[in-house]
Amino acid sequence: MKKSLTLCALSAALMLAYAPATIAAGQPAGKVAGAVASQSKKQLDKLADEYYDAVARYDPVGATESGDNRFDDQIGMSISPAVRAKQYARYEAFLKRLHAIDRNTLDRGAQINHDILEYELKTAITFKDFPEHLLPLDQMDSMPVTLANYAGGEAAQQLKTAKHYRAYLNRLNQLPAWIDQAIANMREGMRKGVVLPRAPMTSALPQFQKLVSDTPETNIFYTPIKKLPATFSAKDKKELTAAYKATLSKKLMPSLRKLGTFLETEYLPATRTSTGWSALPHGVEWYQANVAASTTTTLGPEEIHATGLKEVARIQAEYGVTGPKMGYNGPAAGLPGWVAEQEKYRPFKTEQEVIDVYRKLDAVLRERLPALFTLMPKAPLDLRLEPELSRATASDHYTAPASDGSRPGVFWSVVNDPKQYGSTGMVTLFLHEGQPGHHFHIALLQEMDLPMFRKFGGNNAFTEGWALYAETLGKEMGLFEKPEDYFGHLNDEMLRAVRLVVDTGMHAKGWTREQSIQYMRDTLGYTEAVARSETERYMVWPGQALGYKIGSLKIAELRQKASAALGSKFSLPKFHEIVLEDGTVPLSLLEAKVQRWIEKESGR
Structure with missing residues (x-):
């Protein structure tokens, strides 16, 4: 409840960033006003940089994932109660300093930075009293x-130079202390009743058991030594080999064995048989905080659940129209399962045939997108096949261009077996991961003059909401004329709608794991294994999957609102510009600036 009040107050504050400019009483004028504005902006910029630096140092692995490689030799101890307490004290001090800055003296861009920084700090502080550190690992995320x-060497951590190798080794040397803290935290969680559900922990256990080995040479953490570049000097090769062996044999291997034993013999028997977050102490409030952070709204679980059910029903009605066009005449809910069985929707023999379809689609989009967009990124989009080494664990995805223009944005197509690569979802996937989805948003973000916390931060509701909204543009660009392509779009929409239902169902409405699995099988045609994996993801990441659909629905709602209000004055390219021009923003701020645009255009 407290979270909702905080967000309501914050939404009102965010509205101010896009309210018509007014002169505050007593505000200085002329040169004095300019000096005050300059000083305020300097204070804000300094505070924003300090905030970003504090977050990166607190979570250096997260910084590595974001492309900030300054702390690649650190793992951080954010799960330490003492370290965690100090970080929350920093957030509170930052917020106090932020409130001391006169927002009225800032220009529009600085006001947006101010309001988003306030939003991030208030959201972070909301979690201060929830013991997240007592749940330091699960099947989706863990430091080891x-x-x-x-x-x-194929992921975010670079392993190309001797310096890189030493940075990674330094992280490995810090891992045993992290493991000791994690075990201590989990034991405290066992005493307090803050533990993971049993099913996801059972799924996670093999991951940690695979990290255990009898010799350093057979351990996964020895992989860098097996791949030492030929360009390294003989001295570096010798020193690094000895150092990795010593760290593994004396420190890391015993620590990993201890963790595996603890999880199997102590923690797993103590896990809970309940499914949702509401079973934890203060779990209802904790889940609501996660929902608010993920959606950047004040929506409650009941409202989100109802929205999900409504969307599922809408999409199933569309299945009923689309299925017969594809040659299917069974129940609408059975369409996804039927499509999965049809060989005709797996037409490829080679990976080149797959990438050629994407390149043809890209060429069509380059011709049609200018009718819908005037604001487009300067960075080009390249299409590539995922490297063979990482294909087994990757899925089709997008990587951002370099901010200096040295590297394009890239859509990566993951083709493990071209004969099993489905064709129905290709159009909607490319609209989401390529253009105008992630590429238009993220590449434009790289071109903006924004503080680091905004370049490397953001929120899922906007980022994934925009990409999901971008999929819907395929219809007005004539890309869903084949019923199978439109089905692919509907099927992706269905997944995001189902997430609203099962996430809130499990964490707020008492659904069991088995109910979620069955619901996903019934609505998405998933196998039991896939439905189980998805369900267990939502069980340990409460609220995380809600942002996609909530963000997309909000953008579509704002478009409809603007179109209805402006009539013939409405411009779709201008609407898209309004949405994208300031980078990633909370949905409340997005709504405020669209409203300001409507008012401005209505007055012309």
Whole structure:
């Protein structure tokens, strides 16, 4: 409840960033006003930089994932109660300093930075009293597995130079202390009743058991030594080999074995048989905080659940129209399962055939997008096949261009077996991951003069909401004329709608894990294994998957609102410009600036 009040007050504050400019009483004028504005902006810029730096130092692995490589030799101890307490004290001090800055003296751009920084700080502080540190690992996210995934040198951690190798080794040397703290935290969680559900922990256990080995040479963390570049000097090769062996044999291997034993013999028996977050102490409030952070709204679980059910029903009605066009005449809910069985929707023999379809689609989009957009990124979009080494664990995705223009944005197509690559979802996938989805948003973000916390931060509701909204533009660009392509779009929409239902169902309405699995099988045609994996993801990441659909629905709602209000004055390219021009923003701020645009255009 407290969270909702905080967000309501914050939404009102965010509205001010796009309210018509007014002169505050007693505000200085002329040169004095200019000096005050300059000083205020300097204070804000300094505070924003300090905030970003504090976050990066607190979570250096997160910084690495975001492309900030300054702390690639650190893992941080954010799960330490003492470190965590100090970080929340920093957030509170930052917020106090932010409120001391006269917002009225800032220009529009600085006011937006001010309001988003306030939003991020208030959101972070909301979690101060929820014991997240007592749940330091799960099947989706853990420090040991993240670092293991870096060992091949193909992920966010660079392993190309001797310096890189030493930075990664330094992280490995810090991992045993992290593991000791994690075990201590989980034991405290066992005493307080703050533990993971049993099913996801059972799924996670093999991950940690695979990190254990009998010799350093057979351990995954020894992989960098097996891949030492030929360009390294003989001295570096010798020193690095000895150092990695020593760290693994004397420190890391015993620590990983201890963790595996603890999880299997102590923690797993103590896990809970309940499904949702509401079973935890203060779980209802904790889940609401997660919902608010993920959606950047004040929507409650009941309202989101109802929205999800409504969307599922709408999409199933569309299935009923689309299915017969594809040759299917069964129940609408059975369409996804039927499509999955049809060989005709797996037409490829080679990976080149797959990428050629995407390139043809890209060429069509380059011709049609200018009718819908005037604001487009300068950085080009390249299309590439995922490297063979990482295909087994990757999915189709987008990587951002370099801010200096040295690297384009890239849509990566992951083709493990071209004969099993489905064609129905290709158009909607490219609209989402490529253009105008992630590429238009993220590449434009790179071109903006924004503080670091905004370039490397953001929120899922806007980022994924925009990409999901971008999929819907395929219809007005004539890209869904084939019923199978439109089905692919509907099927992706269905997944995001189902997430609203099962996430809130499990965490707020008493649904069991088994109910969620069955619901996903019934609505999405998933196999039991896929439905189980998805369900267990939502069980340990409460609220995380809600942002996609909530963000998309909000953008579509704002478009409809603007179109109805402006009539013939409405411009779709201008609407898209309004949405994208300031980078990633909370949905409340997005709504405020669209409203200001409507009022401005109505007055012309």
